[in-house]
Amino acid sequence: MNGPINVYSEIGKLKTVLLHRPGKELENLMPDYLERLLFDDIPFLQDAQAEHDQFAKILTDNGVEVLYLEDLMAESLVSDEVKEAFIDEYLSEANIESDETVATIKEMLMAIEDKRELVDKTMAGMQVTELPEHDKNSLVDLMGNDYPFAIDPMPNLYFTRDNFATIGNGISLNHMYSETRNRETIYAKYIFDNHPRFKDQDIPRLYCRNEEHRIEGGDELVLSSKVLAVGISQRTDAKAIEKLARNIFKENMSFETVLAFDIGEYRKFMHLDTVFTMVDYDKFTIHPEIEGDLTVYSITKGEKDLVIKKEVDQLESILAKYLGVESVQLIRCGGGDVAAAAREQWNDGSNTLTIAPGEVVVYDRNVVTNELLEKAGLKLHKLRGSELVRGRGGPRCMSMPIYREDI
Ligand SMILES: NC(=[NH2+])NCCC[C@H](N)C(=O)O
Numbered sequence: 001m002n003g004p005i006n007v008y009s010e011i012g013k014l015k016t017v018l019l020h021r022p023g024k025e026l027e028n029l030m031p032d033y034l035e036r037l038l039f040d041d042i043p044f045l046q047d048a049q050a051e052h053d054q055f056a057k058i059l060t061d062n063g064v065e066v067l068y069l070e071d072l073m074a075e076s077l078v079s080d081e082v083k084e085a086f087i088d089e090y091l092s093e094a095n096i097e098s099d100e101t102v103a104t105i106k107e108m109l110m111a112i113e114d115k116r117e118l119v120d121k122t123m124a125g126m127q128v129t130e131l132p133e134h135d136k137n138s139l140v141d142l143m144g145n146d147y148p149f150a151i152d153p154m155p156n157l158y159f160t161r162d163n164f165a166t167i168g169n170g171i172s173l174n175h176m177y178s179e180t181r182n183r184e185t186i187y188a189k190y191i192f193d194n195h196p197r198f199k200d201q202d203i204p205r206l207y208c209r210n211e212e213h214r215i216e217g218g219d220e221l222v223l224s225s226k227v228l229a230v231g232i233s234q235r236t237d238a239k240a241i242e243k244l245a246r247n248i249f250k251e252n253m254s255f256e257t258v259l260a261f262d263i264g265e266y267r268k269f270m271h272l273d274t275v276f277t278m279v280d281y282d283k284f285t286i287h288p289e290i291e292g293d294l295t296v297y298s299i300t301k302g303e304k305d306l307v308i309k310k311e312v313d314q315l316e317s318i319l320a321k322y323l324g325v326e327s328v329q330l331i332r333c334g335g336g337d338v339a340a341a342a343r344e345q346w347n348d349g350s351n352t353l354t355i356a357p358g359e360v361v362v363y364d365r366n367v368v369t370n371e372l373l374e375k376a377g378l379k380l381h382k383l384r385g386s387e388l389v390r391g392r393g394g395p396r397c398m399s400m401p402i403y404r405e406d407i
Contacts, residue, residue: 003201005402007166008225008254010278012404014355017059019399020069020158022048022388024124028153037155037180041390048387052158055361055388055398058381062355067402069160070123073187074115076194083118084110086190090122093183094151098141101150104134119187125153154184159393160400161273162235164188165217167228168253170204172220172244175211177235185209204251206244213240218271218397220244223278225254225406227322231272234265242299242306249301257322258299259311263290273396274351275333279378280358281407282325285350285369287333288341291315298322331376333369340368347385348394355381357407361395 022045029042056066077083087109096102105126112118128150156162163184164173173189176182189209192198207215219231228248230241238260245258261272269275275287296311296318311318319328333350334341344350349366358378362370363385370380383395 002403003169003203004198005166005169005171005201005203006406007222007401007404008168009404009407010222011280011354011357012407013357014059014062014064014353014401014404016065016067016403017399017401018067018069018072018160019052019056019059020160021052021056022155022158023070023120025153025155025157028125028127028149029155030148033152036178037152038178039155039391043387043390051384051386051388052398055383055395058361058383059355059399062359062381064355065403069157069187069191070116070119072191072195072197073119075196076190077115077118078194078196082190082194083115086186090183090186093186095179096150098136098138100134100136100138100141101131104131105150108132123154123157125149126151152180152183154180156181156391157184157187158388159218159391159397161393161397162217162271164192164400165220166401167206167220167222167248168204168225168255169202170206170248170251170253172207172215172217173205173209174207174216175209175214175240176216177214181216182209204247204253206247206251207240211240211243213237213243215240215244216271217400218273218393221272221276221278223259223319224323226256227259228255228257229259229261229272229276231276232260232262233272234267234270236271242308245299245306249306256300259318259322260297260299262295262297264293268346270392271397274348274392275345277350277352277354277396279331279352279354279360279373282320282323282328283358283376283378284319284328284330285333285352285373286315286330287345287350288336289345329376331369331372333366335368335372337368344369346392347389348392348397351394351396353395353399363389363394365389 216235219236221229275290334344344366349369352360361381364382365385
């Protein structure tokens with residue numbers, strides 16, 4: 001009998017997925033703080049939500065159960081004790097200098113009875129002007145500053161791919177690269193510890209948010225029940241991958257090899273899944289710009305510790321060897337046109353979500369890449385990508401598979 005989580009491939013028929021419908025956190029984006037919050041522009045919330053609803057509809061129309069992070073989190077606040085523990089932990093990570101402000105906000109949040117409303121508020125952030133008058137005795141309170149937020153918004157939450165990742169029947173609860181995104185990982189922590197769907201189930205924890213080294217779900221790809229690919233990137237460092245591999249091997253899961261893809265540290269391709277995704281048994285998207293310099297390392301379990309080797313073959317041969325297929329096809333984002341490749345990668349042309357072997361969700365705007373995917377025989381579900389894309393993420397980033405049929 002399989003547990004509630006079952007993800008042994010990138011392509012098996014998707015049965016259950018986790019999304020987050022973007023909310024008020026996007027309206028708390030301001031030009032001065034975009035870079036710190038890892039955004040490049042301010043999406044129009046209403047249209048972003050409409051696009052996101054279309055995404056959810058494509059999935060449900062194709063037999064996928066869509067769960068929402070905000071609902072699961074609300075349902076995880078199973079008692080007053082859990083609610084208070086969550087609020088305390090949330091506030092301790094919210095970067096609030098004054099204890100009086102913490103106490104004031106705690107009182108405000110505790111007073112919200114509707115659990116969904118409370119969860120939404122924690123995601124949206126809080127402007128200083130929302131706080132009631134409260135005692136200002138501490139030096140930081142008296143000095144004040146111009147910063148408009150008492151608590152920052154979490155605008156990247158709709159990229160549910162990153163803050164935790166499902167691997168086999170387990171999860172890696174991630175330690176994120178940036179402070180703004182590290183706060184997001186609190187929701188998965190409470191969900192997997194308290195939600196009735198997950199609480200008493202055997203769900204191995206393969207990484208933990210308190211770890212020192214950083215890893216993000218956009219870098220974690222489950223290529224098969226035996227092989228994982230993990231990006232060494234702007235977001236994920238090599239030490240974290242070693243730790244993850246050790247934990248996976250310790251759990252005696254089916255995975256035998258972790259392939260570490262060194263894609264360099266760039267904002268434009270912050271995660272492996274912004275340049276490489278698996279779309280069929282033997283087909284992948286790839287951004288041509290990373291191909292030349294890409295180095296792949298294999299990590300396997302040795303007698304005493306990990307055995308780590310540099311793979312010297314072409315990417316196609318490495319993939320074919322580890323996946324046990326005769327050959328693989330790499331479908332290049334933008335084809336041979338450098339401008340199309342760069343533009344469409346920036347707009348997540350290689351960030352596809354595979355919902356069944358050979359069947360993918362893509363943004364409609366990446367016309368050059370989409371045509372190549374169709375030519376390769378793939379079935380495309382096209383999603384309007386005007387507002388959501390401004391956060392620099394596509395269909396794979398915006399989804400976390402919870403259950404895929406085995407292939
Ligand atoms: N899996 C992904 N590629 N996620 C994209 C995340 C984008 C987000 N703005 C960030 O910089 O973190």
